[in-house]
Amino acid sequence: MGNRAQTAPDPVVQVRDLVVCYGERExxxxxxxxxxxxxxxxxxxxSGSGKSTFLRTLLxxxxxSHGQVEVLGHNIHTADRRTRLALRRQMGVAFQGGALLSSLxxxxxxxxxxxxxxxxDENTMRIMTRLKLELVNLAGxxxxxxxELSGGMVKRAAFARAVVMDPKLLFFxxxxxxxxPVTSAELDELILRLRDAMKTTIVVVTHELESAFKxxxxxxxxxxxxxxxxxxxxxVRNSDDERIQNLLNRRPRDAVLDGDAYxxxxxxxxx
Amino acid sequence: xxxxxxxIGDVTLHTLDQAGRMALMLARSMVAILRPPYxxxxxxxxxxxxxxxSLLVIVVSGLFxxxxxxxxxxxxxxxxxxxDMLGSTTALALIRELGPVMAALMVVARAGSAMCAEIxxxxxxxxxxxxxxxxxxxxxxxxxxxxIAGVLSVPxxxxxxxxxxxxxxxxxxxxxxGLSEGAYFDSMAAGVEWNDVAMxxxxxxxxxxxxxxxxxxxxxxxxxxxxGAFGAEGVSRVTTDAVVLSAIAILFGDYLIGAVML
Numbered sequence: 001m002g003n004r005a006q007t008a009p010d011p012v013v014q015v016r017d018l019v020v021c022y023g024e025r026e027x028x029x030x031x032x033x034x035x036x037x038x039x040x041x042x043x044x045x046x047s048g049s050g051k052s053t054f055l056r057t058l059l060x061x062x063x064x065s066h067g068q069v070e071v072l073g074h075n076i077h078t079a080d081r082r083t084r085l086a087l088r089r090q091m092g093v094a095f096q097g098g099a100l101l102s103s104l105x106x107x108x109x110x111x112x113x114x115x116x117x118x119x120x121d122e123n124t125m126r127i128m129t130r131l132k133l134e135l136v137n138l139a140g141x142x143x144x145x146x147x148e149l150s151g152g153m154v155k156r157a158a159f160a161r162a163v164v165m166d167p168k169l170l171f172f173x174x175x176x177x178x179x180x181p182v183t184s185a186e187l188d189e190l191i192l193r194l195r196d197a198m199k200t201t202i203v204v205v206t207h208e209l210e211s212a213f214k215x216x217x218x219x220x221x222x223x224x225x226x227x228x229x230x231x232x233x234x235x236v237r238n239s240d241d242e243r244i245q246n247l248l249n250r251r252p253r254d255a256v257l258d259g260d261a262y263x264x265x266x267x268x269x270x271x
Numbered sequence: 272x273x274x275x276x277x278x279i280g281d282v283t284l285h286t287l288d289q290a291g292r293m294a295l296m297l298a299r300s301m302v303a304i305l306r307p308p309y310x311x312x313x314x315x316x317x318x319x320x321x322x323x324x325s326l327l328v329i330v331v332s333g334l335f336x337x338x339x340x341x342x343x344x345x346x347x348x349x350x351x352x353x354x355d356m357l358g359s360t361t362a363l364a365l366i367r368e369l370g371p372v373m374a375a376l377m378v379v380a381r382a383g384s385a386m387c388a389e390i391x392x393x394x395x396x397x398x399x400x401x402x403x404x405x406x407x408x409x410x411x412x413x414x415x416x417x418x419i420a421g422v423l424s425v426p427x428x429x430x431x432x433x434x435x436x437x438x439x440x441x442x443x444x445x446x447x448x449g450l451s452e453g454a455y456f457d458s459m460a461a462g463v464e465w466n467d468v469a470m471x472x473x474x475x476x477x478x479x480x481x482x483x484x485x486x487x488x489x490x491x492x493x494x495x496x497x498x499g500a501f502g503a504e505g506v507s508r509v510t511t512d513a514v515v516l517s518a519i520a521i522l523f524g525d526y527l528i529g530a531v532m533l
Contacts, residue, residue: 089406091404103389116406
């Protein structure tokens with residue numbers, strides 16, 4: 001296992017034949033994906049493509065109906081409590097809305113993983129918190145409450161919290177959604193810096209094309225619960241798959257729909 | 272007919288499902304809190320929220336409940352010429368029934384609803400998911416401290432309610448109607464037994480558990496509500512549900528313990 005060629009680094013995340021359902025609705029219909037060590041993998045797709053469900057399943061928050069997700073060599077859904085905890089300590093997640101605990105200050109939020117998983121003394125934790133907050137240009141906001149910050153600042157604080165344990169694997173859910181172009185570009189820079197400096201493997205789920213093309217090493221495009229393609233930025237740009245081109249060119253999905261089907265859908269006679 | 276059967280089955284399954292989830296949540300929280308490292312301050316903070324900050328409403332409602340009780344009892348006892356019994360009747364009614372029930376209802380209104388809404392919002396804003404992803408057990412971090420604080424606070428609030436209620440009865444019976452102070456307190460000492468106090472205590476312990484359990488579970492499982500609960504509307508719906516369900520549970524539990532212990 002150890003002597004792999006450099007061109008094929010071992011997968012950090014391995015997804016095999018993943019099927020996920022909500023009730024009786026199948027959201028993901030058999031996904032295979034490999035995320036390699038040290039790469040930025042962007043999972044792209046329009047709304048309803050299943051990318052949020054995919055992320056939740058990768059994080060172990062949603063159990064699959066079929067197939068498996070291996071993170072750092074362990075199945076995240078079936079691992080025992082101790083293994084899962086060990087995995088989580090090596091993973092950082094920045095949620096779309098930040099998901100800072102509203103009852104704690106920004107500093108306390110960033111410190112939370114340290115407090116839960118390390119035995120560092122208060123002073124060291126404070127210094128680490130400040131370092132990470134400086135990384136996202138939030139130095140001096142330590143004592144403020146999440147409610148006092150702007151949306152972009154909450155997102156950046158969540159970013160700091162995600163990286164405070166120096167994780168091997170980082171997940172970002174829509175990092176640039178709802179941010180101004182400057183902040184969004186800064187976050188993109190930060191993602192690349194983390195990859196280069198820390199060799200962190202980074203998974204970004206987004207629908208923002210510009211940011212995706214800028215940061216991705218590889219892109220995986222989801223559509224209607226399946227992987228439409230996985231490849232380099234160039235390969236995705238040049239793909240001749242109509243659905244991918246629709247996504248890239250922001251063409252509505254139902255632009256070509258035959259009149260009869262449309263009428264049936266409107267009148268509800270389509271059983 | 273099949274529709275009706277289908278509907279009955281659906282509701283039954285959902286209710287069982289929910290009950291099972293709630294039981295598991297309680298069990299997991301209680302197991303989680305036993306694991307080191309311990310964080311007693313999280314419980315202290317919740318006692319502050321549930322207990323200390325409910326004090327004012329408990330004192331005010333206790334005072335008026337005691338005053339109204341004494342007023343009504345005085346009128347009734349007056350007809351039979353047994354005003355001497357005012358102390359014991361007021362105290363018994365408070366200690367056995369009204370103290371536990373009213374204090375619990377006040378805690379539901381003030382703290383239960385707030386807890387439910389807080390956890391519900393944490394669910395919809397992915398804060399609970401974030402905790403899990405950080406490897407922090409939400410049962411231990413969020414739920415357990417609240418339930419333990421509830422079990423500890425409600426009996427204390429109930430006894431405060433009882434004492435203030437007895438003072439309220441004193442104000443009406445002795446200060447306003449001029450009953451002798453000795454008669455008021457002597458009949459109380461003679462009429463109230465340990466059994467009565469124990470009944471009130473058991474009730475309040477149970478209510479403390481039930482209130483915090485329902486409030487936290489309703490918020491925690493917001494995303495699994497029937498028909499899907501989402502965002503602000505979802506939070507308001509589960510909060511209302513939690514308050515109604517808690518109130519019913521309190522009154523039902525009150526009857527149940529009363530029937531068993533009498």
